[in-house]
Amino acid sequence: xxxxxxxxxxxxxxxxxxxxxxxxxxxxxxxxxxxxxxxxxxxxxxxxxxxxxxxxxxxxxxxxxxxxxxxxxxxxxxxxxxxxxxxxxxxxxxxxxxxxxx
Amino acid sequence: xxxxxxxxxxxxxxxxxxxxxxxxxxxxxxxxxxxxxxxxxxxxxxxxxxxxxxxxxxxxxxxxxxxxxxxxxxxxxxxxxxxxxxxxxxxxxxxxxxxxxxxxxxxxxxxxxxxxxxxxxxxxxxxxxxxxxxxxxxxxxxxxxxxxxxxxxxxxxxxxxxxxxxxxxxxxxxxxxxxxxxxxxxxxxxxxxxxxxxxxxxxxxxxxxxxxxxxxxxxxxxxxxxxxxxxxxxxxxxxxxxxxxxxxxxxxxxxxxxxxxxxxxxxxxxxxxxxxxxxxxxxxxxxxxxxxxxxxxxxxxxxxxxxxxxxxxxxxxxxxxxxxxxxxxxxxxxxxxxxxxxxxxxxxxxxxxxxxxxxxxxxxxxxxxxxxxxxxxxxxxxxxxxxxxxxxxxxxxxxxxxxxxxxxxxxxxxxxxxxxxxxxxxxxxxxxxxxxxxxxxxxxxxxxxxxxxxxxxxxxxxxxxxxxxxxxxxxxxxxxxxxxxxxxxxxxxxxxxxxxxxxxxxxxxxxxxxxxxxxxxxxxxxxxxxxxxxxxxxxxxxxxxxxxxxxxxxxxxxxxxxxxxxxxxxxxxxxxxxxxxxxxxxxxxxxxxxxxxxxxxxxxxxxxxxxxxxxxxxxxxxxxxxxxxxxxxxxxxxxxxxxxxxxxxxxxxxxxxxxxxxxxxxxxxxxxxxxxxxxxxxxxxxxxxxxxxxxxxxxxxxxxxxxxxxxxxxxxxxxxxxxxxxxxxxxxxxxxxxxxxxxxxxxxxxxxxxxxxxxxxxxxxxxxxxxxxxxxxxxxxxxxxxxxxxxxxxxxxxxxxxxxxxxxxxxxxxxxxxxxxxxxxxxxxxxxxxxxxxxxxxxxxxxxxxxxx
Numbered sequence: 001x002x003x004x005x006x007x008x009x010x011x012x013x014x015x016x017x018x019x020x021x022x023x024x025x026x027x028x029x030x031x032x033x034x035x036x037x038x039x040x041x042x043x044x045x046x047x048x049x050x051x052x053x054x055x056x057x058x059x060x061x062x063x064x065x066x067x068x069x070x071x072x073x074x075x076x077x078x079x080x081x082x083x084x085x086x087x088x089x090x091x092x093x094x095x096x097x098x099x100x101x102x
Numbered sequence: 103x104x105x106x107x108x109x110x111x112x113x114x115x116x117x118x119x120x121x122x123x124x125x126x127x128x129x130x131x132x133x134x135x136x137x138x139x140x141x142x143x144x145x146x147x148x149x150x151x152x153x154x155x156x157x158x159x160x161x162x163x164x165x166x167x168x169x170x171x172x173x174x175x176x177x178x179x180x181x182x183x184x185x186x187x188x189x190x191x192x193x194x195x196x197x198x199x200x201x202x203x204x205x206x207x208x209x210x211x212x213x214x215x216x217x218x219x220x221x222x223x224x225x226x227x228x229x230x231x232x233x234x235x236x237x238x239x240x241x242x243x244x245x246x247x248x249x250x251x252x253x254x255x256x257x258x259x260x261x262x263x264x265x266x267x268x269x270x271x272x273x274x275x276x277x278x279x280x281x282x283x284x285x286x287x288x289x290x291x292x293x294x295x296x297x298x299x300x301x302x303x304x305x306x307x308x309x310x311x312x313x314x315x316x317x318x319x320x321x322x323x324x325x326x327x328x329x330x331x332x333x334x335x336x337x338x339x340x341x342x343x344x345x346x347x348x349x350x351x352x353x354x355x356x357x358x359x360x361x362x363x364x365x366x367x368x369x370x371x372x373x374x375x376x377x378x379x380x381x382x383x384x385x386x387x388x389x390x391x392x393x394x395x396x397x398x399x400x401x402x403x404x405x406x407x408x409x410x411x412x413x414x415x416x417x418x419x420x421x422x423x424x425x426x427x428x429x430x431x432x433x434x435x436x437x438x439x440x441x442x443x444x445x446x447x448x449x450x451x452x453x454x455x456x457x458x459x460x461x462x463x464x465x466x467x468x469x470x471x472x473x474x475x476x477x478x479x480x481x482x483x484x485x486x487x488x489x490x491x492x493x494x495x496x497x498x499x500x501x502x503x504x505x506x507x508x509x510x511x512x513x514x515x516x517x518x519x520x521x522x523x524x525x526x527x528x529x530x531x532x533x534x535x536x537x538x539x540x541x542x543x544x545x546x547x548x549x550x551x552x553x554x555x556x557x558x559x560x561x562x563x564x565x566x567x568x569x570x571x572x573x574x575x576x577x578x579x580x581x582x583x584x585x586x587x588x589x590x591x592x593x594x595x596x597x598x599x600x601x602x603x604x605x606x607x608x609x610x611x612x613x614x615x616x617x618x619x620x621x622x623x624x625x626x627x628x629x630x631x632x633x634x635x636x637x638x639x640x641x642x643x644x645x646x647x648x649x650x651x652x653x654x655x656x657x658x659x660x661x662x663x664x665x666x667x668x669x670x671x672x673x674x675x676x677x678x679x680x681x682x683x684x685x686x687x688x689x690x691x692x693x694x695x696x697x698x699x700x701x702x703x704x705x706x707x708x709x710x711x712x713x714x715x716x717x718x719x720x721x722x723x724x725x726x727x728x729x730x731x732x733x734x735x736x737x738x739x740x741x742x743x744x745x746x747x748x749x750x751x752x753x754x755x756x757x758x759x760x761x762x763x764x765x766x767x768x769x770x771x772x773x774x775x776x777x778x779x780x781x782x783x784x785x786x787x788x789x790x791x792x793x794x795x796x797x798x799x800x801x802x803x804x805x806x807x808x809x810x811x812x813x814x815x816x817x818x819x820x821x822x823x824x825x826x827x828x829x830x831x832x833x834x835x836x837x838x839x840x841x842x843x844x845x846x847x848x849x850x851x852x853x854x855x856x857x858x859x860x861x862x863x864x865x866x867x868x869x870x871x872x873x874x875x876x877x878x879x880x881x882x883x884x885x886x887x888x889x890x891x892x893x894x895x896x897x898x899x900x901x902x903x904x905x906x907x908x909x910x911x912x913x914x915x916x917x918x919x920x921x922x923x924x925x926x927x928x929x930x931x932x933x934x935x936x937x938x939x940x941x942x943x944x945x946x947x948x949x950x951x952x953x954x955x
């Protein structure tokens with residue numbers, strides 16, 4: 001069953017990142033982070049960028065640690081890792097594209 | 103996999119075997135098939151007559167019952183749909199008054215979703231899974247039966263309410279505040295909330311069953327990575343049900359508690375928010391679309407290669423696509439809420455996810471097209487329905503991508519365009535594949551071949567009728583017609599479109615009626631089918647027709663790897679032949695590799711599922727009629743029934759290992775630790791944890807979004823309450839220690855003492871929680887206080903479970919059910935005890951944080 005957890009690592013990480021960034025978005029709007037400047041942007045954007053960046057780095061780590069060899073278990077691990085990365089990249093892309101609380 | 107003789111003129115070439123090619127198990131000696139059949143049938147068949155009807159737990163019987171009952175509800179829902187179409191055919195339709203119209207469109211949606219689609223997939227899974235995986239039954243036969251009775255009772259109450267004019271009338275998604283006590287003062291909304299929750303017990307039971315059966319009850323040496331795709335699809339479905347249904351169950355409980363006791367979870371003036379209901383509903387509601395689609399896709403992945411005389415293209419890609427769908431489908435729910443006033447960034451998250459989910463769906467569609475391209479398609483009746491699926495579902499998928507785009511969604515929201523889209527997706531993605539599945543597996547169900555011509559006529563009527571009804575509805579919606587209106591006197595431009603939709607709706611209904619007639623004719627008058635009529639390689643066809651109660655006289659293994667092993671299996675050359683001990687036995691394997699682990703002794707016919715569902719039903723009935731003081735009696739009855747479930751399990755002696763094959767003996771499940779029950783408890787706790795997470799989501803959501811916050815000052819924090827909470831946590835921790843020690847000392851007298859200590863600790867913790875409850879602020883004052891009451895209720899509920907498991911362990915120890923190798927209920931008790939402790943500790947920390955911050 002170990003290979004199954006490795007295959008699901010990418011999607012699970014996406015689920016965690018999606019939940020985290022969505023929670024940060026809600027909490028930030030409630031706490032007024034969008035009005036607090038930092039490094040040319042605001043705390044709200046910064047917090048979500050950091051979370052998104054850390055998530056992408058973790059996805060990169062999963063890809064870095066892909067097992068060698070052939071066979072269906074490895075194929076599923078590789079596909080799972082890419083599904084996770086692409087999902088995090090696409091679904092959380094709005095953190096750099098839009099305003100936060102409008 | 104050996105090459106199977108073709109249905110037509112082309113072999114199904116193997117690309118990879120379903121079994122581990124390195125594994126081997128020697129065959130058993132050949133026996134007379136007839137004597138084996140008699141031995142097994144004596145053990146596995148239902149009891150005769152009406153007694154058998156009420157006591158059956160066999161997956162074949164229960165699965166078929168689910169499917170037949172769901173088709174009956176489908177017919178009722180279909181009649182309601184025709185009434186809607188009759189009403190809308192002209193702009194000032196007088197067929198129904200508005201109140202009745204509201205009930206009918208609400209019931210149409212609710213019936214089709216909760217009483218047809220979900221139970222239909224459950225029925226197919228229960229009936230098919232053991233056959234296609236090479237097992238004799240599902241992992242928990244009594245749970246199958248319990249689920250069926252809850253479904254039947256709950257569904258009957260919901261549908262029966264129509265006869266008394268008390269049916270739900272707030273739309274199938276029961277939005278608050280329309281569904282609260284102020285705006286829906288009658289019992290109509292209660293019928294929905296309580297009835298659906300009662301029915302969903304069957305969904306949770308099925309989800310646990312399906313998960314455990316796929317993971318643990320496959321044929322020996324069938325690894326997960328090689329099992330039939332149907333297994334992957336149903337595993338994905340079951341896991342989604344475990345995670346997807348709890349938010350709906352939680353939402354229904356909270357709304358019913360608000361209606362019954364005025365706890366303001368959704369009342370804006372007191373810190374609640376109607377949007378919390380929408381979030382909880384759609385956290386279930388959108389994954390639900392995929393919960394319905396995945397089993398249908400499993401049927402397609404099974405049927406298409408057979409009809410194309412080839413093997414499925416891209417097994418690995420399809421499995422990955424299933425995983426992608428399972429996860430991504432939980433990131434889409436807000437696209438049902440694009441118009442409620444959500445910030446742009448959040449809209450963009452869910453819009454992107456909604457578009458992205460089309461990719462894994464498309465991977466499957468292209469794999470199926472590629473499979474057909476690679477093979478030579480035979481357009482038998484199941485294949486016609488598959489083609490109907492392609493035409494319909496792809497169109498529904500494309501309008502789905504349109505609706506995923508926020509600007510378009512804002513324009514089309516709540517119009518007939520959405521009605522058209524959802525019917526294209528659900529009928530295309532579920533009904534057509536299910537009709538294909540029924541056509542395909544009917545010979546295995548009834549042993550007969552269908553009457554020529556009827557099925558094809560039904561197909562064309564359904565296809566033409568469906569597209570005639572719903573294709574134009576896109577245009578009706580784009581012209582601005584809202585959903586759920588009964589008349590449209592000032593919009594003559596919608597009338598001709600509606601009239602045409604109504605006419606084609608009647609044609610579609612005629613098609614479904616003809617389909618039902620065809621199935622009945624086949625069942626009653628069809629000529630006897632030859633074995634494996636489709637020349638399929640899968641194990642579901644490696645048995646006589648119709649399928650016997652025990653499925654396989656001996657179980658498939660590496661040497662009986664596909665449907666061509668029909669005769670060797672019938673002669674007992676496979677694993678675990680016959681029923682030499684008079685038990686209903688099936689093989690249990692390690693989840694990943696499929697290596698044989700032990701032999702499970704499954705339940706026999708019993709009244710207990712029926713009585714348990716009646717006990718649960720008494721609780722729901724008391725709530726429904728407003729006799730809240732009587733509801734605890736229903737709970738007590740349920741606890742008594744639950745106790746009986748444990749009481750008839752177990753054994754008071756060590757059994758000899760079972761001879762599975764030459765050189766392979768395995769222990770019976772009483773004498774192992776990693777049992778089906780343990781895997782089932784893990785699955786159940788996954789659902790339980792999701793419900794708790796949804797509750798925490800509710801706390802977080804209301805805290806940051808609801809307008810009437812911060813909540814008024816609390817009087818909860820006081821020395822007695824803090825001391826009681828600390829005592830409760832300490833007692834739970836002691837109980838966890840006791841549960842482990844009770845197992846470790848099970849063969850000594852001290853084991854019983856530890857179990858007794860665990861029971862006492864659970865009771866102390868419950869008393870301490872009661873003290874905390876006395877210190878709560880009035881839950882009717884503010885949503886924060888109501889949520890604290892709900893969190894406390896969650897802890898108490900799990901405390902009762904832990905106490906019962908401790909008591910079960912104590913009784914096991916006192917009645918000689920434990921030994922060096924027999925562990926009783928202790929492993930399960932440990933898991934629930936740990937869950938109770940963990941969630942309560944998190945709850946205490948959360949409330950403490952609320953007070954400090």
